[in-house]
Amino acid sequence: MSLAPPPWLAHALRAQRGPIPWNAVARGALSAGPLLLAAVLAEQTSLGVVAAIAAMLAGINDRPGSRRVSVRRIGVPALAGAVGMVVGTYAGEYVGAVTLTVLLTLVGLLAGGVSAVGPVASAAGTQLLVASAIGAGMPLPEEGWLRAVAYLGGACWLLALRLVLPTPGALTGDFRFDGEREAVAEVYDAVAGLLDAVGTEHATARRVALTAALDHAQDALTGPRLRRYASSAAERRLHAQYAAALPLAEAATALAWAGEAVPGRASAGPRRLATAVRENTHTGPLPAPHRSGPALRALDDALLRAAEAFDRGRGGDLHTRRRTVRDLLRSVFGAGGREYGLRVALCFGASVAVAQALHHSHWYGEHAHWYWLPATAVFLVKPDLGPLASRVLCRAAGTVLGALVFAGFALVLPRPEGLIALVAVSGALIPVATRHFAAQTAVVTVLVLALVMVGGEPQASAGRITETLLACAIVLVVGHLPMPGQRGGGVRSRLAAAGGAAEAYLAHVLRETERPVRRGNGSALRDTFTEDGRALRWTLRREAYRALAEARTAIALAAAELPALARHSEGADEIVAVLERIVDTTTACAVHLDDSGRLSSEQVHRLSELLGELGRLDEGRVRVGLRLPEVPLAGQESRRDVTA
Numbered sequence: 001m002s003l004a005p006p007p008w009l010a011h012a013l014r015a016q017r018g019p020i021p022w023n024a025v026a027r028g029a030l031s032a033g034p035l036l037l038a039a040v041l042a043e044q045t046s047l048g049v050v051a052a053i054a055a056m057l058a059g060i061n062d063r064p065g066s067r068r069v070s071v072r073r074i075g076v077p078a079l080a081g082a083v084g085m086v087v088g089t090y091a092g093e094y095v096g097a098v099t100l101t102v103l104l105t106l107v108g109l110l111a112g113g114v115s116a117v118g119p120v121a122s123a124a125g126t127q128l129l130v131a132s133a134i135g136a137g138m139p140l141p142e143e144g145w146l147r148a149v150a151y152l153g154g155a156c157w158l159l160a161l162r163l164v165l166p167t168p169g170a171l172t173g174d175f176r177f178d179g180e181r182e183a184v185a186e187v188y189d190a191v192a193g194l195l196d197a198v199g200t201e202h203a204t205a206r207r208v209a210l211t212a213a214l215d216h217a218q219d220a221l222t223g224p225r226l227r228r229y230a231s232s233a234a235e236r237r238l239h240a241q242y243a244a245a246l247p248l249a250e251a252a253t254a255l256a257w258a259g260e261a262v263p264g265r266a267s268a269g270p271r272r273l274a275t276a277v278r279e280n281t282h283t284g285p286l287p288a289p290h291r292s293g294p295a296l297r298a299l300d301d302a303l304l305r306a307a308e309a310f311d312r313g314r315g316g317d318l319h320t321r322r323r324t325v326r327d328l329l330r331s332v333f334g335a336g337g338r339e340y341g342l343r344v345a346l347c348f349g350a351s352v353a354v355a356q357a358l359h360h361s362h363w364y365g366e367h368a369h370w371y372w373l374p375a376t377a378v379f380l381v382k383p384d385l386g387p388l389a390s391r392v393l394c395r396a397a398g399t400v401l402g403a404l405v406f407a408g409f410a411l412v413l414p415r416p417e418g419l420i421a422l423v424a425v426s427g428a429l430i431p432v433a434t435r436h437f438a439a440q441t442a443v444v445t446v447l448v449l450a451l452v453m454v455g456g457e458p459q460a461s462a463g464r465i466t467e468t469l470l471a472c473a474i475v476l477v478v479g480h481l482p483m484p485g486q487r488g489g490g491v492r493s494r495l496a497a498a499g500g501a502a503e504a505y506l507a508h509v510l511r512e513t514e515r516p517v518r519r520g521n522g523s524a525l526r527d528t529f530t531e532d533g534r535a536l537r538w539t540l541r542r543e544a545y546r547a548l549a550e551a552r553t554a555i556a557l558a559a560a561e562l563p564a565l566a567r568h569s570e571g572a573d574e575i576v577a578v579l580e581r582i583v584d585t586t587t588a589c590a591v592h593l594d595d596s597g598r599l600s601s602e603q604v605h606r607l608s609e610l611l612g613e614l615g616r617l618d619e620g621r622v623r624v625g626l627r628l629p630e631v632p633l634a635g636q637e638s639r640r641d642v643t644a
Helices: 007-013 022-029 032-041 045-060 067-094 097-115 119-137 144-164 179-197 203-221 233-258 264-279 294-312 325-333 335-360 372-381 388-412 417-433 437-454 461-479 489-512 526-559 563-569 572-596 601-618
Strands: 517-520 641-643
Touching (some): 007 388, 022 144, 032 144, 032 437, 045 119, 045 417, 067 097, 067 203, 097 119, 097 325, 097 335, 119 335, 119 372, 179 203, 179 233, 179 264, 203 526, 233 264, 233 294, 264 294, 294 572, 335 372, 335 461, 335 489, 372 388, 372 461, 388 437, 489 572, 526 563, 526 572
Parallel strands (some): 517 641
């Protein structure tokens, strides 16, 4: 008999690990608390409360990464929150309870659909809903536009701290770069780790880690910029170092696919390159080449090109393509966006309706703080933030703990200075508490209860616990109601995107087999002939692996739901596993084509088997309508030679 907990409970008990982000802790301590103190001294306490709430939400989004990424990760949700504050404030002032409920439900539908676009859009949707609920329910004397300015100012204060304060990574080389340098170095470390694992059972996990490192580095280097191209020598050098890692990653993936052990010194080169990136120095001597096979020859060639790129530092292509408006609209109005929007709208609208009913029946007493109920529902219902049951359990436990802790502090702390200090301490704890949703909830509960008391309301720990448990019940019930259409739309949309990206990558590589190979003096001249094709190939490979990683994440979250929801995504993990093997095999084919100009019979056979298996799986429980490549494989074993 197995004693393992069910997936939803195991997810609730799981916490992230890692070193304490002391820089984020310092920013948290300098954000909400000082803002509130300045507002109290200026006799603008209510605006200070709004600014502190915005700084708190911005602190939740202040995750590890580069400064450029933080501009988008913190700034875009803050703008959405300011809009929500305006909408909520004026709606709460000028419309009745029924109209307000309908309006906020529509806002929930919009925010839910937009959240399907990606993590930043999801954070924007969260702040839009939370701020609209606070604007409609928090009794403040200021106009809506002034509340929005205060909200935006609070978030921008933390963003300014993120951009101005130094970090350890920024002390090496150019001050503007902190997360970028470490992110690129981690790519080379991940390549070395994959090479060490070739031929072992850990190879697949190391390949997944390499994909995550490449995604992280790509995001760090492609953040918002004032100029279209890299504007400094240090930035161009980082771009060149990232671009040089792509052929190394390709060769390492091909070696892992072959499964044959490689010389121990093969991983020494990438590790030296990682050290050179971190210390902003030259590469130094690299290990001697070992050119016994196509993938090893590709690895040695990539090392030589990387050393040359490190020395020149002339920049490089980041191999990204901007998502078009059509792609974004497809995400919002597709199956995943529709299901996401309906789920958020129903839960948010139901919580607003219940809160309005309790408010107008004077269940809250003299203090109109009904916003806590819908704001709590927002953090519970977002599907991309974790399984529903896990988040409900963590939210309930965290709120009870936070409310009890605050009740104890409220008995002994002087007012308002003691409460302001508590806000500052809570802000400093947020970057650490984000590793587990229950811990984050406990810290946020203490911070919000302190803000409410500074704003003039009485101690409300008991009411917050009751409202949170009520929100948990609403979300559990409404979140499991039958939805129109086929359930599991989020997983299906991610699978379809991964399948499309894998198909595009495979079709491009197979088309390369139809190109002639120019030969002169007995040697192939493939480099000059296929350089543009190779750049596109790396872009397509990056898109395929990124889409597969996103699909894996969505499947893992769906599998950790209660059985009533988890059953709708059964079998999806098998499909994505086959897609990963197809992309790995395609990478091995690409490396072999560069070396010999033809596919091996083993590669053709493996691709045929995998495509057949994928077709059979797609006809099972999870039907996503994947399109299979129609490029014939049987005739692709040789290239047409053209004498130069």
